[in-house]
Amino acid sequence: MPIPALAIEGLNKSFDDKKALDGIDLHLSSGKVLALLGPSGCGKTTLLRCIAGLTGIDSGHISLNGQLVAQPQCHLSPNDRKLGMVFQDYALWPHMSVAQNVAFPLEMQGVNPKAREEQVAWALSLVGLGDYADRQPGSLSGGQQQRVALARAIVAKPRLLLMDEPLSNLDKGLRDNLALEIRALIEELALTAVFVTHDQHEAFALADEVAVLQEGRLQQVASPEALYQAPATPSIAAFIDAGAVLDGHFDADGFHVAGQTLRVMAHRDYTGPARLLLPRRALTLTSPTQADVIAKVKGRLFQGDHTALTLSLNQHTHIKLRVHGTLVPSESVGLTVDVASLRAWLPTGEALSCSPLHAAELC
Incomplete structure (x- = not known):
């Protein structure tokens, strides 16, 4: 060696x-x-x-x-x-x-x-x-x-x-x-x-x-x-700006955050409180009727080749996203989520990957 x-x-x-x-x-x-x-x-x-x-x-x-x-x-x-x-x-x-x-x-x-x-x-x-x-x-x-x-x-x-x-x-x-x-x-x-x-x-x-x-x-x-x-902890994810870290909980219906339910399950069928990393690469803008998550445009900064958006699920939960096109503050937008890119942490600090709810139900 x-x-x-x-x-x-x-x-x-x-x-x-x-x-x-x-x-x-x-x-x-x-x-x-x-x-x-x-x-x-x-x-x-x-x-x-x-x-x-x-x-x-x-x-x-x-x-x-x-x-x-x-x-x-x-x-x-x-x-x-x-x-x-x-x-x-x-x-x-x-x-x-x-x-x-x-x-x-x-x-x-x-x-x-x-x-x-x-x-x-x-x-x-x-x-x-x-x-x-x-x-x-x-x-x-x-x-x-x-x-x-x-x-x-x-x-x-x-x-x-x-x-x-x-x-x-x-x-x-x-x-x-x-x-x-x-x-x-x-x-x-x-x-x-x-x-x-x-x-x-x-x-x-x-x-x-x-x-x-x-x-x-x-x-x-x-x-x-x-x-x-794959940041090891929520604090690392926040420090390197890997995406939004959301506080919520898992149950049989999915992950609940800010009054919404994301149809996703943590591996090992975990239920209970957790923190979920929502990476920017996992998000795509779509119409609210086809969305996994609904958000409001909180702020926007035109950066030339893209617009930097701050989206809010509620007053405590924000998501940053780069997009092309024009959106205005308070406008509602839909987000589809690539579940395979999500990462969850239990209160113990243990990290778990995630899968779509229907896949978990078939196991």
Whole structure:
């Protein structure tokens, strides 16, 4: 079995008796990209800092390519871990030129000046800044500064690339373009990478695997597609905006929510209270007479190639949907539901798939 590029076992970390990381177990294969995704304060940046060696751990251990780099009695320094790091705020030295900033890790390793110059030119060319070597960081745009930070992170050919919210300081258009460039660069160099983000779209665009953290605990690790299609908990479904999470209950007639009944059964013929994920991909607009669910248009935002609708089943239950065409507030609309895409959770937290009511009755 191949040795993982990154192995974390039983990692715990507290600050002033407050648990920041609780029993983290995580493996990452060589050449893969992992996103640490979660809301502010969930522990994702602390975990990245533990991997980097910038923060010690209380228990557990961390290994890189089979080498133990962190446990309570062993702490390899950041410089000795052979990592590349991209910070949220770029962390460029304003008194140094672009080339000097990029060369800094090589200087720390004692690389000779000629080889250093060649490697800096190589790294800057990869990020499209080959002609900017003599410029000062302050004369560059935010996107250019982040490219310099990326060049500095890869110039020494690290065994693991770490990125802390690398795109959060950029406007949306630039963020999308740079995300594509970073992904292409990682693939070209066959890098193994871990990055922190609170944005599920960044995680889905850049990562091979997404690790969702909440309150210091690892809740789910999955590919972007698997995470979006089958979130492990209602809170994950809400955080990644997988669809509407509805509170209701199952009985022999189906799932009851907001005074309506959806003709669906949870597997194992469960009856009782539950939460139901209604993904946008499962919904199609139709006339109210042919609908599985009736909703009212609560709000609409024209977005050019589509209209973003907020639909309400009642004052507490809302559904977001992208459509083509014109609908007006308070207008009633019908929704047909692809039952195979639904996911339910019991009060115990157990997840169940769903099936049409008539199929359940035939079993």
